[in-house]
Amino acid sequence: MNIILLGPPGAGKGTQAGFLVETRGMKQLSTGDMLRAARTSGTEMGKKVAEIMDRGELVTDEIVIGLIREQLEIGSEGGFIFDGFPRTLPQADALGALLAETEQSLDAVVELQVNDDVLVDRIVGRAKEAAAAGQPVRADDNEESLKVRLMEYYKKTSPLIGYYYAKGDLTAVDGLGTMDAVKAEIASALNA
Ligand code: AMP
Numbered sequence: 001m002n003i004i005l006l007g008p009p010g011a012g013k014g015t016q017a018g019f020l021v022e023t024r025g026m027k028q029l030s031t032g033d034m035l036r037a038a039r040t041s042g043t044e045m046g047k048k049v050a051e052i053m054d055r056g057e058l059v060t061d062e063i064v065i066g067l068i069r070e071q072l073e074i075g076s077e078g079g080f081i082f083d084g085f086p087r088t089l090p091q092a093d094a095l096g097a098l099l100a101e102t103e104q105s106l107d108a109v110v111e112l113q114v115n116d117d118v119l120v121d122r123i124v125g126r127a128k129e130a131a132a133a134g135q136p137v138r139a140d141d142n143e144e145s146l147k148v149r150l151m152e153y154y155k156k157t158s159p160l161i162g163y164y165y166a167k168g169d170l171t172a173v174d175g176l177g178t179m180d181a182v183k184a185e186i187a188s189a190l191n192a
Pocket of ligand 1: 035052054057060085087088
């Protein structure tokens with residue numbers, strides 16, 4: 001089974017993807033994690049995207065599609081969870097084409113619905129918790145970048161809700177509940 005977790009920054013995509021990895025043996029493909037890894041290892045691509053990411057803007061479609069293509073070619077027995085990808089309509093089209101080329105399908109798109117006040121609180125909270133625990137704080141977890149990230153989401157990513165609805169793949173889940181409640185709602189959506 002291959003699924004997309006769709007939702008704004010702070011909606012809980014990463015957390016819920018982690019649960020699906022544990023319970024279903026799926027492979028999480030987070031383009032955000034891949035890009036951060038490229039920065040840490042200091043690759044040319046990592047250097048190229050650093051400033052864009054810190055500002056909260058989206059990197060080019062070409063870069064993230066390339067990262068996903070590599071992974072789809074490797075494959076995953078338990079299926080893939082796309083977390084933070086696709087984020088634009090061209091990325092969504094590219095994912096469809098790549099899945100078709102590799103004879104795989106998209107089984108569900110789970111939209112995590114949350115309101116904007118909760119997002120800001122969660123992200124600011126995530127930064128404070130990390131700082132208090134002496135852990136590194138994401139360079140884009142600050143209020144200025146967060147505004148840009150939200151705007152990017154509404155301008156470029158939210159049209160994907162209509163795109164997947166029209167394809168008949170969309171399932172909306174209330175992302176405001178506790179982690180366990182959201183986890184249970186996703187499980188029942190995927191088992192349906
Ligand atoms: P995330 O960890 O998903 O919040 O992603 C962190 C940052 O990585 C984003 O703000 C973008 O700069 C970049 N990024 C991650 N995924 C994508 C994507 N699919 N398309 C464009 N940029 C992305």
